[in-house]
Amino acid sequence: MNWRKWNRWIHRELGFLFFGMTIVYGISGIALNHHVTRDWDPGIITRSVINQYPDPLQKSSVDRTTIEEILEISGEKENYKQYYFPSDNLLMIYLKGGHITVDLHSGRIQTTKIRSRPVFSELNYLHYNKPKKLWTWFSDLYAFGLVLIAISGLFLIKGRKGITGRGGVLTLIGILLPLLFLVIYLWV
Amino acid sequence: MQKAAFLVIIALLAVSCNQASSENNNAPETAGAEQIVSATIQELLATPADYDGKEVAVSGMVTHVCRHGGQKCFIVAEDGETQIRIVPGGDIDEFKIEMEGSTVAFKGVFRVLSSTEVEALVEDYESQEQHAVEQSHSEAEKADYFVEAVDFKEVSP
Numbered sequence: 001m002n003w004r005k006w007n008r009w010i011h012r013e014l015g016f017l018f019f020g021m022t023i024v025y026g027i028s029g030i031a032l033n034h035h036v037t038r039d040w041d042p043g044i045i046t047r048s049v050i051n052q053y054p055d056p057l058q059k060s061s062v063d064r065t066t067i068e069e070i071l072e073i074s075g076e077k078e079n080y081k082q083y084y085f086p087s088d089n090l091l092m093i094y095l096k097g098g099h100i101t102v103d104l105h106s107g108r109i110q111t112t113k114i115r116s117r118p119v120f121s122e123l124n125y126l127h128y129n130k131p132k133k134l135w136t137w138f139s140d141l142y143a144f145g146l147v148l149i150a151i152s153g154l155f156l157i158k159g160r161k162g163i164t165g166r167g168g169v170l171t172l173i174g175i176l177l178p179l180l181f182l183v184i185y186l187w188v
Numbered sequence: 189m190q191k192a193a194f195l196v197i198i199a200l201l202a203v204s205c206n207q208a209s210s211e212n213n214n215a216p217e218t219a220g221a222e223q224i225v226s227a228t229i230q231e232l233l234a235t236p237a238d239y240d241g242k243e244v245a246v247s248g249m250v251t252h253v254c255r256h257g258g259q260k261c262f263i264v265a266e267d268g269e270t271q272i273r274i275v276p277g278g279d280i281d282e283f284k285i286e287m288e289g290s291t292v293a294f295k296g297v298f299r300v301l302s303s304t305e306v307e308a309l310v311e312d313y314e315s316q317e318q319h320a321v322e323q324s325h326s327e328a329e330k331a332d333y334f335v336e337a338v339d340f341k342e343v344s345p
Contacts, residue, residue, distance in 0.1 A: 041255055044255070044285065081289035081290060081345050082249055082289050082290070082345065084251065086251070086324035092251070094249075094288055094290075096286075097286075099288065099289065128257075
């Protein structure tokens with residue numbers, strides 16, 4: 001078997017083997033990109049409901065009875081944890097799985113429930129290497145495999161569509177583009 | 189058979205690289221243990237220089253956990269106003285959002301940043317869009333002091 005056959009074999013077999021890992025890192029990579037730019041939180045889903053307290057409130061008049069009333073209005077009596085005042089006009093009541101913010105002057109009650117976003121929270125768990133242990137080894141193996149897939153991919157085709165022709169030009173563009181972003185955003 | 193052997197060699201190579209790295213990481217970091225100082229948040233902030241670099245035990249209600257990776261949280265003192273920033277250290281990867289509203293006891297090292305480090309911290313803070321609105325923990329988020337927690341335990345509820 002010549003080296004090109006070995007090369008094709010490596011590219012093909014590793015491509016199959018690491019298909020699942022590529023999907024995991026690809027999807028969670030997009031999610032984390034947008035997490036970094038603060039557009040969207042891939043790990044959690046928040047839902048808010050607005051209610052109204054019958055009267056305006058004052059910080060000094062809020063006691064456990066007031067808290068009980070607000071919890072009753074919000075339907076969160078069972079989930080109460082603790083409360084505090086982030087400012088003179090704001091009351092924060094912490095719940096299991098969320099919180100309630102109350103604008104004391106207007107009596108506006110906002111109940112926010114927080115829960116894990118299915119699929120994305122699991123993918124992020126893997127992407128951030130939170131399992132550690134064996135996952136570290138497997139994801140290292142994947143990263144190493146990805147390098148092999150990339151290198152072997154360069155030599156799949158001979159001729160003018162290969163690395164000595166159009167393929168080489170595309171490869172060069174693919175190397176220069178990240179460098180261009182570094183020049184624009186980091187080095188200049 | 190040849191192909192299978194080839195794959196096994198690749199796997200072993202990757203694993204052995206990782207093991208070498210792990211062994212280095214497990215090297216002993218410090219020799220000897222210092223005494224842990226139990227302090228309230230107000231005590232820490234009254235004379236921060238006295239506690240700089242010391243291992244402290246501090247507790248309070250968690251008012252906020254950073255939504256972006258859980259890499260910091262804030263606890264409030266008994267006065268209901270003074271807050272301090274806690275960052276994960278040691279084996280702690282992150283703080284969970286579920287900690288908000290719970291009283292948590294932290295053990296960790298109290299640190300005071302240099303003026304240059306504070307400038308970088310504030311610059312980073314102000315460049316982040318979600319911090320456009322000042323919040324109750326904003327002062328603690330930009331402060332030159334924080335606790336690098338190595339252990340914590342939820343006390344209540």
